[in-house]
Amino acid sequence: xxxxxxxxxARRAQQALADSTLRAAVRKAQERFRTGKRNAEAxxxxxxxxxxxxxxxRRHTIENLDFYLEQLADNVEKNGGTVVFAATEREAxxxxxxxxxxxxxxxxxxxxSMVSEELHLNRALEALGVDVVETDLGEYIIQLAGExxxxxxxxxxxxNRRQIAELFSRVAxxxxxxxxxxxxxxxxxxxxxxxxxxxxxxTGCNFAxxxxxxxxxxxxxxxxxxxxxxxxxxxxxxxxxxxVPTWDDLDxxxxxxxxxxxxxxxxxxxxxxxxPRRAQDADGPEAFHLVIVDNGRLDILGTAYQDVLHxxxxxxxxxxxxxxxxxxxxxxxSVYSGPIGKVLTPLLGGMDEWHELPHxxxxxxxxxxxxxxxxxxxxxxIEHRTEQVTRGTRPWAERWAFRLxxxxxxxxxxxxxxxxxxxxxxxxxxxxxxxxxVQIGPLKGWTAQRDxxxxxxxxxxxxxxxxxxxxxxxxxxxxxEGEGRDGxxxx
Amino acid sequence: xxxxxxxARREAFLNRVAARLGKPRGRRVVRPDFGPLPPxxxxxxxxxxxRAAAFCRALEALQGHASRVADPSELADAVRAIxxxxxxxxxxxxxxxxPALEQVEAALGASGVTVRRxxxxxxxxxxxxxxxxxxxxxxxxxxxxxxxPARGGQGRSVxxxxxxxxxxxxxxxxxxxxxxxLRAIGQRAxxxxxxxxxxxxxxxxxxxxxxxxxxxxxxGPGAVYAVVMNGSASREADGR
Numbered sequence: 095x096x097x098x099x100x101x102x103x104a105r106r107a108q109q110a111l112a113d114s115t116l117r118a119a120v121r122k123a124q125e126r127f128r129t130g131k132r133n134a135e136a137x138x139x140x141x142x143x144x145x146x147x148x149x150x151x152r153r154h155t156i157e158n159l160d161f162y163l164e165q166l167a168d169n170v171e172k173n174g175g176t177v178v179f180a181a182t183e184r185e186a187x188x189x190x191x192x193x194x195x196x197x198x199x200x201x202x203x204x205x206x207s208m209v210s211e212e213l214h215l216n217r218a219l220e221a222l223g224v225d226v227v228e229t230d231l232g233e234y235i236i237q238l239a240g241e242x243x244x245x246x247x248x249x250x251x252x253x254n255r256r257q258i259a260e261l262f263s264r265v266a267x268x269x270x271x272x273x274x275x276x277x278x279x280x281x282x283x284x285x286x287x288x289x290x291x292x293x294x295x296x297t298g299c300n301f302a303x304x305x306x307x308x309x310x311x312x313x314x315x316x317x318x319x320x321x322x323x324x325x326x327x328x329x330x331x332x333x334x335x336x337x338v339p340t341w342d343d344l345d346x347x348x349x350x351x352x353x354x355x356x357x358x359x360x361x362x363x364x365x366x367x368x369x370p371r372r373a374q375d376a377d378g379p380e381a382f383h384l385v386i387v388d389n390g391r392l393d394i395l396g397t398a399y400q401d402v403l404h405x406x407x408x409x410x411x412x413x414x415x416x417x418x419x420x421x422x423x424x425x426x427x428s429v430y431s432g433p434i435g436k437v438l439t440p441l442l443g444g445m446d447e448w449h450e451l452p453h454x455x456x457x458x459x460x461x462x463x464x465x466x467x468x469x470x471x472x473x474x475x476i477e478h479r480t481e482q483v484t485r486g487t488r489p490w491a492e493r494w495a496f497r498l499x500x501x502x503x504x505x506x507x508x509x510x511x512x513x514x515x516x517x518x519x520x521x522x523x524x525x526x527x528x529x530x531x532v533q534i535g536p537l538k539g540w541t542a543q544r545d546x547x548x549x550x551x552x553x554x555x556x557x558x559x560x561x562x563x564x565x566x567x568x569x570x571x572x573x574x575e576g577e578g579r580d581g582x583x584x585x
Numbered sequence: 586x587x588x589x590x591x592x593a594r595r596e597a598f599l600n601r602v603a604a605r606l607g608k609p610r611g612r613r614v615v616r617p618d619f620g621p622l623p624p625x626x627x628x629x630x631x632x633x634x635x636r637a638a639a640f641c642r643a644l645e646a647l648q649g650h651a652s653r654v655a656d657p658s659e660l661a662d663a664v665r666a667i668x669x670x671x672x673x674x675x676x677x678x679x680x681x682x683x684p685a686l687e688q689v690e691a692a693l694g695a696s697g698v699t700v701r702r703x704x705x706x707x708x709x710x711x712x713x714x715x716x717x718x719x720x721x722x723x724x725x726x727x728x729x730x731x732x733x734p735a736r737g738g739q740g741r742s743v744x745x746x747x748x749x750x751x752x753x754x755x756x757x758x759x760x761x762x763x764x765x766x767l768r769a770i771g772q773r774a775x776x777x778x779x780x781x782x783x784x785x786x787x788x789x790x791x792x793x794x795x796x797x798x799x800x801x802x803x804x805g806p807g808a809v810y811a812v813v814m815n816g817s818a819s820r821e822a823d824g825r
Binding site for chain 2: 119126139140144147150151154157160161162163167173176177178179180181185189192230231232235248249254255274275277278281282285286305306308314315316317319320322323324334340342343348349359360361363365366367368370371372375376377378388393395396
């Protein structure tokens with residue numbers, strides 16, 4: 095799960111905030127994706143109805159996950175594939191390594207798979223002496239840079255063309271120009287060679303269709319097609335929840351996913367794979383393996399967080415998130431970033447290690463609104479926070495502060511006195527503009543980032559009382575002829 | 586891994602799912618009716634000609650090239666134009682019984698292009714080709730997509746390895762919506778007719794991974810041509 099050596103979220107966020115190149119790139123990507131999605135929704139029409147359908151399908155599927163997984167596994171085997179259920183990262187990786195060993199594989203090509211990032215699969219294969227090549231252009235870029243992906247669907251948005259040209263030039267052994275066509279041409283040539291030499295192709299899985307044992311890959315570049323066409327073995331790795339019952343359900347998902355992810359009606363390629371090549375086929379893999387991964391997912395079933403398993407990994411929640419906009423994907427420090435990452439990572443990787451993530455949110459709920467399958471992400475973030483409080487894992491200072499707060503606000507007379515005193519206590523710290531900017535003691539957490547305005551001279555409660563008194567006095571005044579109740583001249 | 590160990594893992598896994606859901610394993614699950622799909626504009630395209638026109642517009646919008654031909658000589662013209670524009674020297678064609686493929690083969694031969702039918706020459710030859718030629722099982726008006734099942738002589742590599750792709754489309758095979766296409770594939774799949782791979786191809790290969798700047802043809806074909814033939818074109822080619 096962890097993708098960063100820096101263990102403090104606050105420090106990772108600070109680093110990102112100081113990086114103006116990164117922030118400009120993330121802003122640009124967010125705007126592009128968000129506008130694209132809005133236009134695609136409008137063009138399709140009835141977006142809310144599609145969302146509700148999507149949600150209903152996902153809910154039914156997850157509520158009957160055992161049934162559909164069994165159906166899927168039986169049908170993949172009927173198609174001539176091998177199915178492996180892996181409870182842990184270890185089991186999944188061991189199986190892939192075992193296949194690589196048995197095949198005597200020297201080179202593996204991969205098309206983008208978030209689940210394989212979660213499993214640290216590349217590391218295990220490289221330890222075996224296998225050359226692993228990421229073939230999605232963005233993934234290839236960050237593999238050369240030795241960095242994790244920063245966005246679920248656009249892994250290299252944090253890199254600019256100059257940095258990319260530098261990375262490619264190092265591989266080429268000569269200085270490459272930094273225009274997009276030249277960089278793309280270079281990557282195509284380099285990677286085509288890798289595809290032709292590879293023994294094994296590894297992919298993720300956007301949707302598995304249970305009724306026919308089909309793995310569906312939704313892609314734009316064509317690398318997923320090459321990965322599943324040229325090597326003699328194909329291994330698909332899927333999170334246990336990436337499944338739909340029928341082709342009709344796939345249809346609904348294909349209306350939601352591309353539009354929500356990139357604003358496309360449909361991606362360039364939708365590839366439906368049902369087992370290895372047939373006897374009469376001259377291309378395609380001779381062997382097909384499907385690895386179905388738990389790795390913490392099953393523990394989410396039957397809890398208040400079950401809806402998070404409905405996620406179809408479109409990235410729409412990242413593209414509307416104000417926090418993601420400012421810190422980008424790496425600051426989250428986990429494979430899944432943005433709102434979905436804040437909810438999912440503590441569930442998969444443990445709250446002890448990821449306790450900061452649920453707090454990296456303004457709870458504005460833009461994510462829940464953007465989600466094509468209506469996952470109530472902001473409510474799940476509140477659920478996480480609630481659980482931290484009830485478990486007593488919040489810092490003692492916060493716990494005491496809230497205890498004190500409760501004690502004060504449940505005693506009206508005390509509360510009113512406290513409010514009057516707040517100004518008097520803070521006044522000596524304020525500057526000429528009536529703003530507290532000094533960074534001392536418990537104030538520092540706030541004033542390090544923001545100005546704290548002094549409380550008003552008169553509290554709302556005092557004002558309300560005073561107004562009530564004035565109103566009562568007005569009620570009792572004798573009215574003069576021709577005057578309305580509130581002193582206006584009537585016509 | 587031995588089958589026994591695999592089965593044991595599978596059972597443990599599925600039992601755990603059922604236990605977490607608080608449901609009995611092995612129960613019968615009936616998929617509920619999720620209700621009708623919302624209406625879509627392309628459902629109103631009543632004639633093959635209207636669907637073909639919409640298909641061409643959708644493909645052009647994605648920087649693909651679409652044209653409609655009425656007879657074999659127009660098809661030959663379209664092929665010659667592609668050969669000239671892309672400097673085609675070698676081409677690989679699907680090996681399928683479709684009269685238009687023969688038309689294309691003849692036109693390519695007349696332009697001095699080396700032509701082979703898949704899988705003749707295999708991956709090595711297909712990789713060296715500038716042009717791949719396939720026939721669409723279906724095309725989708727709404728999205729500009731074509732459906733390409735992989736079967737025997739209809740290899741996946743033909744529409745994938747060469748940088749230029751030509752897709753031949755029969756006008757009556759253009760359906761209105763993506764839903765129509767997926768329903769048809771699903772129905773055939775349920776009746777046991779499911780190829781190892783079916784591709785839905787929509788326009789050229791694209792990527793925006795470099796500064797969100799659209800680049801075309803990063804892995805798959807960067808130039809995609811669709812030629813829609815109306816009934817008379819395929820019939821004449823057929824010698825009917």
